[in-house]
Amino acid sequence: MKNLFSLMLMIFAFSLVTSSQGIDNENFVVAHGPYLQRLNETGVTIIWTTNKPAVPGVSLTTPDGNVRFVRNSHDGIIDGGGLVHKVRIDGLEPGKTYKYSISSVQILKYQAYKIYYGDTLNRKSESFITPSMKSEKISFTVFNDVHGNSGKMSSYIKNGNKTGQDFYLFNGDMIDFLQSEDQLFPGFIDSAVTYFAAVKPFYYVRGNHETRGYVAREIKSFFDYQDDRFYYSFDNGPVHFTVLDCGEDKPDNNRYYYGLADYDTYRKEELEWLKNEVKSDAFRNAKHRIVIVHMPIIKGEKQGYGMKFLSDNFGPVLNSAGICLMMSAHTHRNTFYESGKSGFGYPVLVNSNNSFVEVEADLQGIKAVVKDVGGKIINTYTFK
Numbered sequence: 001m002k003n004l005f006s007l008m009l010m011i012f013a014f015s016l017v018t019s020s021q022g023i024d025n026e027n028f029v030v031a032h033g034p035y036l037q038r039l040n041e042t043g044v045t046i047i048w049t050t051n052k053p054a055v056p057g058v059s060l061t062t063p064d065g066n067v068r069f070v071r072n073s074h075d076g077i078i079d080g081g082g083l084v085h086k087v088r089i090d091g092l093e094p095g096k097t098y099k100y101s102i103s104s105v106q107i108l109k110y111q112a113y114k115i116y117y118g119d120t121l122n123r124k125s126e127s128f129i130t131p132s133m134k135s136e137k138i139s140f141t142v143f144n145d146v147h148g149n150s151g152k153m154s155s156y157i158k159n160g161n162k163t164g165q166d167f168y169l170f171n172g173d174m175i176d177f178l179q180s181e182d183q184l185f186p187g188f189i190d191s192a193v194t195y196f197a198a199v200k201p202f203y204y205v206r207g208n209h210e211t212r213g214y215v216a217r218e219i220k221s222f223f224d225y226q227d228d229r230f231y232y233s234f235d236n237g238p239v240h241f242t243v244l245d246c247g248e249d250k251p252d253n254n255r256y257y258y259g260l261a262d263y264d265t266y267r268k269e270e271l272e273w274l275k276n277e278v279k280s281d282a283f284r285n286a287k288h289r290i291v292i293v294h295m296p297i298i299k300g301e302k303q304g305y306g307m308k309f310l311s312d313n314f315g316p317v318l319n320s321a322g323i324c325l326m327m328s329a330h331t332h333r334n335t336f337y338e339s340g341k342s343g344f345g346y347p348v349l350v351n352s353n354n355s356f357v358e359v360e361a362d363l364q365g366i367k368a369v370v371k372d373v374g375g376k377i378i379n380t381y382t383f384k
């Protein structure tokens with residue numbers, strides 16, 4: 001009994017010592033990622049997170065075998081000190097294969113005149129291929145309205161073309177809302193990393209649900225958007241993509257926005273951008289033009305406020321712009337509107353919350369195959 005009492009006293013004393021010294025027994029690890037963003041002919045952004053503050057870097061092996069270690073800096077200070085790491089690599093060549101390995105140096109103490117480093121984590125190398133505008137054929141997969149059901153999303157990926165695609169598009173409402181940073185990763189990013197995102201880039205298009213919750217304000221920290229905007233364009237092979245941000249679905253004065261919504265102003269700014277976008281050389285000279293937007297821009301009766309705003313204001317700008325296909329989501333129903341039947345001069349393919357779309361585009365046209373969770377073909381559409 002006396003021995004047991006002594007042992008308990010020793011354990012208690014040890015726990016007091018360790019807690020007073022702040023001993024942290026959690027290993028330093030990469031928590032999420034890496035995943036590729038904004039991969040273009042000459043650059044890529046690689047993002048990952050660690051569970052403790054770190055200085056990030058990427059070791060890049062070029063096609064001719066040279067190794068470059070890349071760290072980014074802003075205003076003279078090397079990026080680091082946080083948990084989310086974003087490294088942009090420029091100066092790449094189109095259509096080439098590069099190997100990369102992420103490196104994280106733990107920061108134990110960060111003071112004005114004293115910085116202590118801890119472990120360095122070097123992850124296994126991955127590879128990516130830069131796109132080339134000379135490519136005559138591209139393929140990509142569109143997911144949407146998964147609403148945080150990553151199990152369903154994994155089923156899609158397992159039963160679809162999981163490695164052969166050039167890139168992936170998440171067309172909004174991938175999560176219900178963003179109240180905590182932890183929702184994004186189990187919600188869909190971790191599954192994407194498991195299957196493709198370390199080697200193929202994805203584009204995360206904002207749906208109306210991604211505007212909700214406190215952390216919705218921080219969403220850009222976890223991704224890399226062209227010009228730091230949710231609406232932008234990019235080119236891949238024969239296709240010019242115009243990505244639009246639909247904003248919220250209800251009027252700005254809806255009581256559930258508690259006076260913090262300003263989407264009418266925002267969409268008007270976006271509309272001015274769109275007017276210039278459809279006049280740009282990249283848009284007009286492309287072989288095919290695809291618009292990606294979460295809420296379909298169609299004419300219809302009894303439309304909600306957001307959809308009607310887009311229909312009244314964005315529809316006329318896109319109407320005669322030569323759009324080959326608009327890919328949308330939001331309604332949770334598989335619907336196809338032929339050009340003209342959408343109310344505008346372009347076809348609209350709306351993907352449901354229980355299917356995904358595999359798209360191939362070459363010089364002849366575009367083929368979109370809608371598949372269910374089990375990989376069974378629901379419908380095939382071709383656009384010449």
Ligand SMILES: [Fe+2]
Pocket residue numbers: 172173207208209294329330331
């Ligand atoms: Fe939606």
